[in-house]
Amino acid sequence: MQPPPPAPAANRRTSRLPRGARRLQLLRAAQDVFVAQGFHAAAMDDIADRAGVSKPVLYQHFPGKRELYLALLEEQVSELAARVAEAMAATDNNRSRVDAAVGAYFDFIDADGEAFRLVFESDLRNDVDVRTIVDRGTGACVEAIAQVIAADTGADAERALLLASGLTGLAESSARWWLPRKGTVSRDEAVALMSALAWRGISGFPRVDGGLPLA
Structure with a gap:
């Protein structure tokens, strides 16, 4: 480059x-x-x-350069985690939450400067401190979503975390795939497509209160 x-x-x-x-x-x-x-x-x-x-x-x-890099990485993963947590807290409508969670990843990845590359495409991926920071940020995103899933479905912690991990993985990978193609698919359409895909799966899990689906 x-x-x-x-x-x-x-x-x-x-x-x-x-x-x-x-x-x-x-x-x-x-x-x-x-x-x-x-x-x-x-x-x-x-x-x-x-x-x-x-x-x-x-x-x-x-x-030193490494300390500067780690400070910048910490800032970026904290921003992503804050975006996801805000998406979860902004509404109690679960369909809207899925839209917002997926959108948080798209917005983070589409932000000016392509800072997402520091988080997802670092050339220090095997560095222990880098991996720790990235894992902590990813874990915060997963935890924020898992708490909502567990509260609404009664799923135990491990299953809620697994479902949340699937949603964040879908959001991240699809947003990264979309970025170089955003000239052909708008951000809103891409988010709508991916959140619809996620919602069709997650909405089938029954609520803990009365056995009704999340929808």
Whole structure:
């Protein structure tokens, strides 16, 4: 991949920022570089240049490239988990919940910058710390959905988690397949198709209150 273009000259001045704002600026610059180049090819020089800061400023916030990558990865998996949790909490209509859960994955994967690649296509997938962060984020998504399934169906924890894992797997894989083809299938149509597929299966599970189906 080609490296990202340097930041515009107007943005390359190292002005004083509050620590939190500076950290966010550095994370955004790192995201651009890591997505374009991958972890191994990226250099702290590239990230500092992209952010328009000196390397000492970058090292004040992150002691090394790996720590910067892990911080960025943690931010991205937390965002995905928050999207899914919000989808589950936004309504008590289960069909709408399925739509929202699938949509959360599509929106995360379709977000600007293709940051999803850090989560699902990292060139550090076999790194223990990377795997731990990704698994924790995936687990949070599955748990949020499983809690709803268990509450509504009376399924035990392991079965609810298995069903939730199936739904998140469907949402992730279909969203990643769709992204390069979104010019031919709109986001809304793709989400509707995949949530309909999921709903036709999950709606057959009876509610715990009276044995009626989830629908």
